[in-house]
Structures are given as C-alpha cells and as structure tokens.
Amino acid sequence: MEMIRVTIDGREVSVPKGLSVLEACRMHDIQIPTLCHDPGLTDYGACRLCIVEIKGMRNLPASCVTLAVPGMVIRTGSDIVLEARKTILELLVANHPLDCMTCQKMGNCSLAQYAYEYGISGDVFSGEKRKLPLDGSNPFILRDPSKCILCGKCVRVCKEEQVNGVLDFSSRGFHTRVGPAFEQTYAESECLFCGSCVAVCPVGALTEKQMVGKGRPWETTKVRTTCPYCGTGCNFDLNVRDDKVIGVTSNSDSPVNGRMLCVKGRFGFDLIHNPERLTTPLIKKDGTFVEASWDEALNLVAQRFTDITVAHGSDALAALSSAHCTNEENYLMQKFMRVVIGTNNVDHCART
Numbered sequence: 001m002e003m004i005r006v007t008i009d010g011r012e013v014s015v016p017k018g019l020s021v022l023e024a025c026r027m028h029d030i031q032i033p034t035l036c037h038d039p040g041l042t043d044y045g046a047c048r049l050c051i052v053e054i055k056g057m058r059n060l061p062a063s064c065v066t067l068a069v070p071g072m073v074i075r076t077g078s079d080i081v082l083e084a085r086k087t088i089l090e091l092l093v094a095n096h097p098l099d100c101m102t103c104q105k106m107g108n109c110s111l112a113q114y115a116y117e118y119g120i121s122g123d124v125f126s127g128e129k130r131k132l133p134l135d136g137s138n139p140f141i142l143r144d145p146s147k148c149i150l151c152g153k154c155v156r157v158c159k160e161e162q163v164n165g166v167l168d169f170s171s172r173g174f175h176t177r178v179g180p181a182f183e184q185t186y187a188e189s190e191c192l193f194c195g196s197c198v199a200v201c202p203v204g205a206l207t208e209k210q211m212v213g214k215g216r217p218w219e220t221t222k223v224r225t226t227c228p229y230c231g232t233g234c235n236f237d238l239n240v241r242d243d244k245v246i247g248v249t250s251n252s253d254s255p256v257n258g259r260m261l262c263v264k265g266r267f268g269f270d271l272i273h274n275p276e277r278l279t280t281p282l283i284k285k286d287g288t289f290v291e292a293s294w295d296e297a298l299n300l301v302a303q304r305f306t307d308i309t310v311a312h313g314s315d316a317l318a319a320l321s322s323a324h325c326t327n328e329e330n331y332l333m334q335k336f337m338r339v340v341i342g343t344n345n346v347d348h349c350a351r352t
C-alpha cells in the first residue's frame, strides 16, 4: 500500500494514498464532527460540519470529500474552523423544532450532541421554521420531515445498500425536503420497510415507531442475538427495558448482514411478548386441543413414532425442518431421523 506524508495539527503522519482528509485524521484518532458522512456510503459533503483548514486553500473544505495529498498541512481545530462549525450548527438548530424533551431520538441524536459540545445557543438566527406534517402512514417508521437536516444519509442508504431508491430530495432552498417521490407517504411508496433509513438517520427525522415512548437509550440494554425468522443468520441488537424487548436495532459489525435487516427482522419482534403465543404443549383429544405437560406430549410423540415404524417401517415417517431453526437444530433433526428413526426421509423448507 502506497503511503503519503501529511501534517495534521502540527504532527507529521503517514496515511495510505487515496484516503480523504477525514479518514486520514480519524486514522490517527483525531476526531472531526460529521453529520452526513457514513463509512459505508459515498461521501456527499452536505452538512459541511467536517470542515478543516488546509494550508494554501482559501476556503474551509469539507474533509470528507477532500482527498489527502502528499505534503498537505491540515488544521482541524483552529479558531476559524471552530467558529465556522458553530455557525453551521447554529443554522441547523435555527430551523429545528427543538422539542428534544419529547423527541424519541433524545440521547442518541448527533445534532443534539454537537450542539451541546459546541455550546450552541439556538437563538443566533431567527426566522421561519419548517413545519411539515408527520408521516405515520405505516406501522414501522415514523417520519418527521421538520426534523430532517438534509444530510442525505437515508437517500444514499436506500439507493446504495438497499438498492431501492425510494427516497430523494425534492424542491429547492428553504423548501428542500427528503422523502418518496410525488410527496407520497412511505406506505404509498415502493418502500420495503427494511428500516435502513432509520438506522442511519442522525436526528429524530426517522424513528422506529414501535419504540416511541417505550424507553430512552440509557434505560435500555442492548442484547446481541441472531434473527429467528429465516436461516440467513442476521445479527441484531434486542433493545431490552425491564425484561421486555422494546425494539430491534441493527449493528454495522454483524458479519452476515452488517446493518441491513428485512422488515420482519427489524420490526417483527412483537411476537416475543404476544399473549397468543403457545407456551404449553397441546394434545388433540376427541378433536379438541387440550393443554398437556411436556413429558406427556413428548411421550405421546415417541409412542406414535414407535407404533408407526413397527407397523409400517421407518420409511413411513418423514421430517420437514425449517429455516426458522438454527443450523444446529436442523443438523440434529436429520441426525435423529437417520439414526434413531432409520430413514433418509428428510427435507427442508428452504430447499424449494
């Protein structure tokens, strides 16, 4: 890998050729605030919060879209940079509802965090604020366009990762907004409700509807687990509060799916606490299911397996397993059929 030498905040360092200034800084643990940058998406240069000072350049370039070149002298925290970042944040906050107390994103909002860090007062710029209607047209995603900071992360993740392209910018200037075409709601659009847009939104413009009011980030514990819906083996975090799962959030470091999930994995967790779930085995007696103990149910199954194999041979039985099960469970199922029952009549729903 070809390396180049650059100077960051007075320190000469080596970085691989081809990195952006932002990546070069982060590689050397120099933190730069970002709102529209995402390492998994193409850089866009929308929020301008990542600006730095570069010797020989008259403006303050956005570091996420500026290539690091040999001999570059970069200053990330000079007075002029900090002052410009403050102005950018003041402008963003000036057009924000500032309903942080009731916002679902509180505690997990990048804009609020930077506003706090940079001591933003919120009253430097006054004027009209956008008041756009909420989109609660579907059971999964709550969209509040008034909180959108136009970072475009949802647009890019929908286009580049989900390859669905449902979201884009429309209108211009003060009236610019992000959403499906022709001002459709999410429900009317081609949205598949994968929720990737929610996963990348840095503010409260896109939130998991089922989690609204259920708990703040500091009140919940994240428990990493594997999705039970199919055999792909996607990882995600269960958000647990008071022993109750209140939501699912994806994590970028999952080896199988990264932060991508399907609608069932991300939003179908309500089955966990569904009161209609079977918790006791049922045995059919005289045409009606009645509750039984596990011993009673398992003994009945074992007895019927024995009766059938004695009367008709092992091949009279077959087993169909499920992609909802783990690989280990599927392995055990076929092993049981082959070794215990004595038949190769095994199949799996995913084979078709």
Ligand code: FES
Pocket: 033, 034, 035, 036, 037, 044, 045, 046, 047, 048, 049, 050, 051, 062, 063, 064, 065
């Ligand atoms: Fe660079 Fe937004 S992070 S412009």
